[in-house]
Amino acid sequence: MSHSQSSTLAAAAEDRLRREIFDGQLPPGTRLAEAAEARRLGVSRVPVREAFAALERDGLLEFTETGRTVVKKLTPQDFEELFALRLLLEPSAARAAFPLSQKHRLLLEENLSATRNAKTLDEVTRLDLEFHQLIVAASGNARLLKLWRSLRSELELWLGYLHRQHRDQDLNTRVGTAGSHEEILLCFQTRSAPACEKLMREHILGWREWLPLSDENPSK
Amino acid sequence: MSHSQSSTLAAAAEDRLRREIFDGQLPPGTRLAEAAEARRLGVSRVPVREAFAALERDGLLEFTETGRTVVKKLTPQDFEELFALRLLLEPSAARAAFPLSQKHRLLLEENLSATRNAKTLDEVTRLDLEFHQLIVAASGNARLLKLWRSLRSELELWLGYLHRQHRDQDLNTRVGTAGSHEEILLCFQTRSAPACEKLMREHILGWREWLPLSDENPSK
């Protein structure tokens, strides 16, 4: 664990494992053992154990009945669940976030500006999720934000898989996402809470639409 | 940790601490130290540490910036957030749960039967939450159930506080809850998905209504 800004070894281990799972270095189904990962990461089993626990509650790992730890396999069914929950949570969050506070308006504008300047697909994806999270945060319901964040890791995992499978096509469709976000922010500034809710709903439905799904999936 | 059906000491410690928090033996704001709790529970620090982590993610404990562990204080604001989320999640779950599978219908009927025979207020409360959880589970969305369960502990905590403050009055109003649940099950068997969604929404609104709030709260 040579360099990492995390204050605790457990957090550093969690970050690293999370990244390795996202990057596909630890494909779904991989069995992880505390001792082995501890050796590999150069720490003892205790921080690794805590990292496993954290990643499990984020849905990236899975504990079997017998205590084994496995990188979770995501099925199209899993994705449909995530989609259904976004469709449930985010429009409501948008409605509650209206009207936007000065602070959150600025944060969203910064996000859009960063998105316009983004160079890589991963960066655009991260900013995309960040935009949505900002709106959930703006709703003022801390627990709602917590629920959303608990879905975020799995979402990122899915998007990562999809990007690796359709590296070419996504870059174009991504432009649409950014424009859609600008439209949403404009809606917050010029229209009503129900309008924002409706627009967010349509945005997520559209997002579901252009995602290439169910032809190939990373599980099994 | 003399007797407990939990297979692991960490789970047993978690159960015990959870119960003590619910019972009010560990009032909000109480500072918990790993070593002290380990001595008190007769285990080492490791299981206690894991129990703390689990209870923190359940919202019953709180880690301060400096790493201290404190029993969380619930404010009326917290309760409003929980209420808003139930109002968002559960009606949708009811819609998705329609039509009820044989299995879930039986489970709900068992629940109502147990409620009719219940003797103590705590038991009725537990069965009440169980009824709602069953419907969320019947929605078929495992992640939705996970989100709901993550709210349950805090909900139980709140209800526990309220019961201790209004021990007399609640017993009567509880009868209404049970009847309301029967109505909901009937709706599932005789009407439509939107009807169930609407009824669930009204049920939760009614629940919010009769709860004695904002006059006294356990925080600060």
Add this chain to the structure above:
DNA sequence: ATGGCTCCTACGGTATACCGAATCGTGAAA
């Protein structure tokens, strides 16, 4: 060749020990 049994290994659960940092109490100085 196949099914089952046994032994061995690897893994997770737990206890204990060590360390640095934060906290609190105490006493000295202003």
Add this chain to the structure above:
DNA sequence: TTTCACGATTCGGTATACCGTAGGAGCCAT
């Protein structure tokens, strides 16, 4: 009396060690 500083204590983070058990490999019997 108040305040500041310093030492003792506590606490959380981490490492290491021990134990029981589950899984797997190899062997034997059929």
